[in-house]
Amino acid sequence: MTKNEELTQHYNSHYVDLASERIGGETLACSDDFFAEMENLLKPGRGIFIDDKYTERGKWMDGWESRRSYGRDNGREYDWCVIRLGIPGVIYGLDVDTNFFRGNAPQTVSVEACVSEDQPDESTEWQTILSQSPVDAHSQNFFEISPDKTKATAWTHVRLNIFPDGGVARFRVYGEARVNWNDFVDGELIDLAAIKNGGKALLVSDMFFSDKNNLIMPGRGKDMGDGWETKRRRDPGPDWSIIKLAAKGNVQKVIIDTHHFKGNYPDHFTLEGTVSDSDDFTGGENVDWQPIIPKTKLYAHREHLFLKEIVADKAQAFTHVRLNIFPDGGVSRMRVFGHRVLDK
The missing domain is CATH 2.60.120.260 (Galactose-binding domain-like)
Incomplete structure (x- = not known):
C-alpha cells in the first residue's frame, strides 16, 4: 500500500468528507472555470482522463480548471472556489487531488474557512486554515489540519485558492460533523x-x-x-x-x-x-x-x-x-x- 493509499484509508476511516456532494456539499462560486466546471471538484472517486475527448473550449478535463491568468496583468493573481459544506464541522484534513493535471496543476494552494448562515459575500471574514503550500501535479496532496481541541470551530464554508491558476481534479475536506440541535x-x-x-x-x-x-x-x-x-x-x-x-x-x-x-x-x-x-x-x-x-x-x-x-x-x-x-x-x-x- 502506498503512502497516499494509507492516508486515504486513514481519513476515510476516521472522518467524513464534509464537502462531498453526496451529503449536500456544493460549489457556490469561483473566479474562473473556463476549461472545466467547478462542480467536478466534489464528485465521487478520483478524476479520470479520456485521451481524445475535447470540447469547443479545449481539452475535456475531469476537475476544475481555470484559464491561464498571466498573473496581475489581467487582474487575477490567483484563482479561487467557494464551497458550502454539506455538513458543518471541525476540519482535520484536506486532500487537493490533481489527478491527470500533469502540465496544468497549480504551483501552490491555500484554504480558508468561515462560519456563515448565508452565502458568503465580500463582507465575509475568512480565516486561513492552510497557508499557501506547494502541491504536486497528478497526485493526491494531503494536508493535516490541527484545530484547537478546546474551542474547535464548526465551519460552514471553505474557499480553495490556487496559485496562480490551473486545475484540481477533486477536493476533499475531512472532518467531524457538528450539528446544531436547536x-x-x-x-x-x-x-x-x-x-x-x-x-x-x-x-x-x-x-x-x-x-x-x-x-x-x-x-x-x-x-x-x-x-x-x-x-x-x-x-x-x-x-x-x-x-x-x-x-x-x-x-x-x-x-x-x-x-x-x-x-x-x-x-x-x-x-x-x-x-x-x-x-x-x-x-x-x-x-x-x-x-x-x-x-x-x-x-x-x-x-x-x-x-x-x-x-x-x-x-x-x-x-x-x-x-x-x-x-x-x-x-x-x-x-x-x-x-x-x-x-x-
Whole structure:
C-alpha cells in the first residue's frame, strides 16, 4: 500500500468528507472555470482522463480548471472556489487531488474557512486554515489540519485558492460533523445514525464490495454499489457494523433497507446497543451489547420498518449500535430513529 493509499484509508476511516456532494456539499462560486466546471471538484472517486475527448473550449478535463491568468496583468493573481459544506464541522484534513493535471496543476494552494448562515459575500471574514503550500501535479496532496481541541470551530464554508491558476481534479475536506440541535423541534424523532446528523460508521467486520459509510448516507441507495456489502462467508457469521450515534438517545423506530440487494441480502439481522465514552472498539467482543431488535428475518430489495420488534425499553439510551447480519450480504441503508437523551 502506498503512502497516499494509507492516508486515504486513514481519513476515510476516521472522518467524513464534509464537502462531498453526496451529503449536500456544493460549489457556490469561483473566479474562473473556463476549461472545466467547478462542480467536478466534489464528485465521487478520483478524476479520470479520456485521451481524445475535447470540447469547443479545449481539452475535456475531469476537475476544475481555470484559464491561464498571466498573473496581475489581467487582474487575477490567483484563482479561487467557494464551497458550502454539506455538513458543518471541525476540519482535520484536506486532500487537493490533481489527478491527470500533469502540465496544468497549480504551483501552490491555500484554504480558508468561515462560519456563515448565508452565502458568503465580500463582507465575509475568512480565516486561513492552510497557508499557501506547494502541491504536486497528478497526485493526491494531503494536508493535516490541527484545530484547537478546546474551542474547535464548526465551519460552514471553505474557499480553495490556487496559485496562480490551473486545475484540481477533486477536493476533499475531512472532518467531524457538528450539528446544531436547536434546528430540531422538541420531541422530534431524529435519525441518530444519519451521517448528516453526526452519526459515524466506526468499524465493520468486512467491506469488501462497498464502503461502510454508505449505510448511513442520505436518501435511498442508487444501485447495489451504494450500500454496505460484505464478501461471502463460509461460516454462520455474522458480519457486523458499529455505528456511533449522533447523540446519546433512545430507539423508537428502525429502518433496514435492502434496496437493490436481490440475490445477496442478509437472511436475518439483529441490532444491539451500548453506552460508551470511547470509540475504541475492536470487534466489540468485550463490549456490553444490549439487544434492541432480536434476530429477525429480512427480505430482498425492500425497506423494512421495525416498531413492535424493538425489545429495548423505550427510555433506555445508547451511544453506539451494532448491526449484525447473518451470515453476510448487503444492506443499503439503516435508520435509527429516537430522541436525544441529555445526561443529568
